[in-house]
Amino acid sequence: MSDKQFNCPQCGDHTEALHEGYCEACCTSNQAALDDHNFQHDRWARLSSTDRDAEIKRAHR
Ligand SMILES: [Zn+2]
Numbered sequence: 001m002s003d004k005q006f007n008c009p010q011c012g013d014h015t016e017a018l019h020e021g022y023c024e025a026c027c028t029s030n031q032a033a034l035d036d037h038n039f040q041h042d043r044w045a046r047l048s049s050t051d052r053d054a055e056i057k058r059a060h061r
Contacts, residue, residue, distance in 0.1 A: 005014050008023035010030075019027035047055065 005016060006018050006023075007013070008015050008018075008026055010022050010026040013023055013025075015023035017024070020030070021027075022030060044052070044055075
């Protein structure tokens, strides 16, 4: 048993190497979520206030 084992704070699995503080699988999925978040953020920043109101109404339906 190696003592160089970490526990991923996200899924709790043992991992031999941490990537950005998480196991490889979580790091990959976090990165994908972050990319998606950035994409949504950029998209949101380009919307006019009218478009934003419409989006908010749609989201709260
Ligand atoms: Zn994990």
